[in-house]
Amino acid sequence: MPKYSLLSRVPATLLQRSIAGHGDFGKSRMGRKPTNRPTSFDIAYRAGVSQPTVSRALRGSKSVSAATRARIEAIARELNYSVDKNASSLRSQRSNTIALLFFEEQAPDDSKINPFFLAMLGAITRECANRGLDLLISFQKLEDDWHVRYQDSHRADGLILLGYGDYKLYEGRLRQLVGQGTHFVRWGSVNEANIGATVGSDNRGAGRMAGEHLIGLGRRRIAFLGQADEHYPEFADRYRGLCEALEACGIAPDPALQRDVVNLEDMGYAATRRLIDEGVPFDAVFAASDTIAVGAICALAEAGLAVPGEVAVMGFDDLPAASRTNPPLTTIMQDLKRAGEVLVETLAAQIEDREAPSRTLPARLVVRRSTSG
Amino acid sequence: MPKYSLLSRVPATLLQRSIAGHGDFGKSRMGRKPTNRPTSFDIAYRAGVSQPTVSRALRGSKSVSAATRARIEAIARELNYSVDKNASSLRSQRSNTIALLFFEEQAPDDSKINPFFLAMLGAITRECANRGLDLLISFQKLEDDWHVRYQDSHRADGLILLGYGDYKLYEGRLRQLVGQGTHFVRWGSVNEANIGATVGSDNRGAGRMAGEHLIGLGRRRIAFLGQADEHYPEFADRYRGLCEALEACGIAPDPALQRDVVNLEDMGYAATRRLIDEGVPFDAVFAASDTIAVGAICALAEAGLAVPGEVAVMGFDDLPAASRTNPPLTTIMQDLKRAGEVLVETLAAQIEDREAPSRTLPARLVVRRSTSG
DNA sequence: CATAATATGGCATACGTATACGCAGATGCC
DNA sequence: GGCATCTGCGTATACGTATGCCATATTATG
Secondary structure: OOOOOHHHHOOHHHHHHHHHHHHOOOHHHOOOOOOOOOOHHHHHHHHOOOHHHHHHHHHOOOOOOHHHHHHHHHHHHHHOOOOOHHHHHHHHOOOOEEEEEEEOOOOOOOOOOOHHHHHHHHHHHHHHHHHOOEEEEEEEOOOOOHHHHHHHOOOOOEEEEEOOOOHHHHHHHHHHHHHOOOOEEEEOOOOOOOOOEEEEEOHHHHHHHHHHHHHHOOOOOEEEEOOOOOOOHHHHHHHHHHHHHHHHOOOOOOHHHEEOOOOOHHHHHHHHHHHHHHOOOOOEEEEOOHHHHHHHHHHHHHOOOOOOOOOEEEOOEOOHHHHHOOOOOEEEEEOHHHHHHHHHHHHHHHHOOOOOOOEEEOEEEEOOHHHHO | OOOOOHHHHOOHHHHHHHHHHHHOOOHHHOOOOOOOOOOHHHHHHHHOOOHHHHHHHHHOOOOOOHHHHHHHHHHHHHHOOOOOHHHHHHHHOOOOEEEEEEEOOOOOOOOOOOHHHHHHHHHHHHHHHHOOOEEEEEEEOOOOOHHHHHHHOOOOOEEEEEOOOOHHHHHHHHHHHHHOOOOEEEEOOOOOOOOOEEEEEOHHHHHHHHHHHHHHOOOOOEEEEOOOOOOOHHHHHHHHHHHHHHHHOOOOOOHHHEEOOOOOHHHHHHHHHHHHHHOOOOOEEEEOOHHHHHHHHHHHHHOOOOOOOOOEEEOOEOOHHHHHOOOOOEEEEEOHHHHHHHHHHHHHHHHOOOOOOOEEEOEEEEOOHHHHO
């Protein structure tokens, strides 16, 4: 390979732009902010190549020789160069960023974020980092016009939507997203009729597992705390699973034992009180979430009912709090790490125009003393 | 005001760009992706003004008449136009985005994020939303080169750094940040000698408050669980406050009662065990964090020591978990909402070249049954 | 030795917006 | 009515990168 005189190889246009720009701090820089951030032109000048070649080298195009690439990379490192995200995104029409939107049911004054999603945040962040994606995050009130903002303004290539609560409420927005071609994935109940790709745990299977566990312990009258209608499809799936387990053992589910409860500790507490006060007999509680279960345990303790002696209690989610209740809570663990990975992977597939089907993830029973004391 | 024939007012250059571009879907669009996102040129064409006028109108420049602005805004709304974030940021060299970096001490396989910071996330997000800032989020291992990436690549205008743990470990990075002119704020111990702006609670005052509370309850031998050296300045401040309170009452702090403990439940548990096993007499525990306190309560319960009868226990942070221990934990509440606001405000000030001093926020005593049962 | 096929990298340009500058018309003032 | 001033807006251009197309040098092929 011949040795080049560097200068002789420098393209003409380049010389002007780089020298005047940063190369040797020419005077044309005078009136401007002294930011002095090196650009791909500077790298190009130093390396004796054209700016496009720098771009190609750094993005790993195969049409640049190994030697050139190495030279460019070395110089880039030396100058502490990093590609300007805005210019790059503008030109390529790809931001390599995804937006994570949390929905909040209540007024967002407090940091009353669903702890389960907070935990999932870690997994999603990690997976994004692995893929070199930036992650934008935002909490949304239902009234917000988030559905317009992100992809339209090229802030993000796609959206991940997280939010317990009444799914029907924002179904319209989802339709609109599909309409304008926005890429998105939801966490929730996986269902044929869903709008867009959905990732979720096998709630029905998990419900069955929970039921089998409790039945195996000799419980027969299992109360289900969780709103089990189309507004809370995940809760509904869990309830359906429980019913299947009961029926498989020849036990008819008693509608009086199912209570509509939203995902709040207070509600779990109140519903349990009511069960007790009404004198409905029950020997187990399957709460649709750990949060609800915590409330239930509280109410039972107050009523002097022994857990698990008189009433066994199960939750769902395996929040950190679950292992710290008294007694520690048997629950269903959802695989958050996997969930994060799959959510991001599904979204990435969609962005890259690959197949991106909805997916169901397995859940796992975690037995603690609230059922098997 | 005269009525213009729209076309007659349209600038020449504009006509070409808009008509060919999107205006009426001219054939020059053929080979391209059918994205059809309207641009400021389209708005301009429809409004019979030039593109720069659209930009000015939408950004609220005062050099555009009310009538023109209204017309432009109406059209923009009608076309569902939103400013391209990348182009805007590229041109203005401002991303209107800030990056939130969490530091993790341990290997980041689990979602073992410090729950205190997770709670603060809500406040920060909210404040960013209020100011129209986007928020990028990332978890960092100490080895990462985050200090180069964000501002250099124009992803973000500034950084918020959160991370318990050994501050000395990344002091060098902070220096580098200052060196390259990156804007950042930290949460931590506020101190004259700090590098860059810092926002934090009044840890020393809070420590004194805690001490006074316990002393007021008749406790005299107060164990402090938390590493109190320059590596954990916040813990050190809390300890110093406690010592001040003791000395103010004529009690000499006993070094045997201070134990170096990092912010983990297990460590709190272990340290408490050791105190008990060593036979050091103590009638109160002031843990440097709620997490540590939870471990301490556990160890005390195991040893059959009544809380607060024999040993009163206090924590710090007021995590959700604090109200769910048994007995519920007396603690110091840091004002997260305010913290988020001040962090963002401080960073924004810095970005806008305004004065951005470090700030100390007041903390509040929350009395629960672990001290006053 | 002639010609075709690669490999490498330059040239021109587009991405969509924001801003320095200047120009016309309107207004004020004497 | 002449001149300075101010409004309101157009012209030109820059921000920094990525990519289609083409030119040259190199190698392979007959």
